Amino acid sequence: MLQSERDVRELRPDPQRILFSAQHDEILQGHTADMYFVRTLHVLRSEGKADTPVVAEIFPRGEGVLGGVEEALRLLRSRPPELGPLEVWAMDEGERFGPKEVVMRIHGPYSAFGLYETAILGILAQSSGWATATRQAVQAARGKPVILFGARHVHPAVAPVLERAALAAGASGAACILGAKLYGREPVGTVPHALILILGDTVTAAHAYHRHVEPEAPRIILVDTYKDEAEESLRVAEALGEALDGVRLDTPGERGGVTPDLVAEVRARLDQAGFRHVQIFVSGGLTPERIAQLADAGADAFGVGSYVSSAPPIDMTMDLKEVEGRPVAKRGRIPGIQPNPRLRLRIGRNGSRGIER
Incomplete structure (x- = not known):
């Protein structure tokens, strides 16, 4: 674990690593921290103050939907044991928060968590931005399924x-295999244009998909590759009949x-031809405004990607609010703990997991 500026200078990540993203152990060792936290802890250790008991509160700049709580908690639970115990309180993932509402509170020695401020804020900020955009899409769909297609962005x-x-913000499903599995769900998906382009015909591709894909998977076929969408929808419906669950419009x-x-x-046209059971799944650059319009027009489900993936992070701030039991704050902030009855104990000082939801 990084202890000083010298440790940083001596850090030699493998320049031939496959991906430049941080590994779990690198985050736990403090390799993704902002440099000034390493220097701060070095100064505090030199002054005999690194283990000063403090209370830190995390709050957002604006309103939104909270995400990333479980990941932040797992990071804190996985710290090197020599850092000592912490007590952590937090709101639930998926809850709405207001500007400056405390979403997490940490009690313990500053040295036990100070190096992780950058990582914790990043986790909460980015995930809350994505969760907020998802909730907007879900609300626009008014009860109709919203599936996340955001991994490619x-x-x-x-x-x-x-x-x-x-998923924590209310999406009905996710296409990313690992993302769905980590949330306890099975990934979902339809058919890519590549299958139809390679096989040369939408109906041919629909028959092949129906023959070879496990029967539990919905039969939802793209209908915008070669022909008019309405014409192609009827061709596929006539080919698969009752086996066809839906058509996807991705024009x-x-x-x-x-x-x-x-x-x-x-x-x-589907209804007039007797295919009322065939649902219409829509994707392609969807926003909440478009989702609402398409839902009113008869769309049954929505694949949303770029609107969620491009959502800006919701700025999160961590402030020390108590030092050795004394209320403190920087100028412009109110000293002392700011009450929030929605916070729940998640990590107890004895290592207990607190309240899980």
């Missing part, structure tokens, strides 16, 4: 974090994207 090292945050922007009129036409 972010670095693969954080793709599971993104989709797990979305590219070069063709105007998926519009409410297109959804309404496909819905009407």
Whole structure:
């Protein structure tokens, strides 16, 4: 674990490593910390003050939906044992928070967690941004499923974090295998354009998919690859009949994207041909505004990617509010612990896990 500036100078990460993302042990060793925390702890140790008991509170700059709590708690539980015990209180993942509302409180010696401030704030800030955008999409869908297709928009090292945050915020499913599995769900998905382009025909691809993919997987087939979406929807419905669960509209922007009129036409033509059971799944650059419009037009489910993945982090701040039992604060902040009855004990000083939800 990094103890001083000398340790940082002597750090030699493998320049030939496959990915530049931090490994779990590197985060626990403090390798992703901001440099000034290493220097601060070095100064405090030199002054005999590193183990000063403090209370730190984390709060957001704006409002949103909380994400990343479980990951932050796992980081704190996995610290080197010599750092000593902590007591940690936090709100639940998926809860809404207001500006400056305390979402996490940490009691313990500063040396037991100070090096992890950068990591904890990053975890909460990024995941809360993703969770907030997901909640907006879910609310716009008004009870219809929202599936996360966001992994392709972010670095693969954080793709599971993104989709797990979305599930915690109310998404119905996630396409990223590891993200879904880490949340206790099975990943979901439909059919890519690649399958249809290689096989040369949408109906041919639909038959092949139906023959070879496990029967538990929904039969939802893309219908925008070669022909008019309404025509292709009818062709696929006639080919698979009752086995077809849905069609997916993913019309590219070069063709105007998926519009409410297109959804309404496909819905009407399927219904008139006796395929009322076939649902319409929509994807492609969806925003909450478009989701609401397409839901009104008859869309049954939504694949959302870039709107969630591009959501800005919600700035989080960690402030010391007590030092050796004395209320403290920087100028502009109120000294002392700020009450929040929604905080629940998550890590007890004896190592207990506190209240899990």
